[in-house]
Amino acid sequence: MPSERPRDRLADVVGNCERILRYTKDMTFEDYIADERTMDAVERCLQRISEACYKLGDTLDTQSPDAPWRAARGIGNILRHKYDQVAEPEIWASVQQDIPLLLAAAKAELVRLSG
Helix, strand or coil: CCEEEEEHHHHHHHHHHHHHHHHHHHCEEEEEEEEHHHHHHHHHHHHHHHHHHHHHHHHHHHHCCCCCHHHHHHHHCCCCCCCCHHHHHHHHHHHHHHHHHHHHHHHHHHCCCCC
């Protein structure tokens, strides 16, 4: 892994995924788009996840191919550089589908690194 501190980066992924899931727990999409604070918090967590995944590099893409590592690395560019084109339905779909997969994969990798 390119990062000199992969455990720290994976812990960042885990922590921010857990925050997103906690922030959006029991919400519908309609609840989500009506709550600017939650939308902003989720997007900020996604930026941190993106940066952590970028620093981890692409080695996890093959170790846990079911997790959306590449998409996680890429979302940061969209949120930073194309913020006016962010599609909230896509963010919501990522929260519902990708974040649980990424969380599970990051936790598994932490266990593997500790073993």
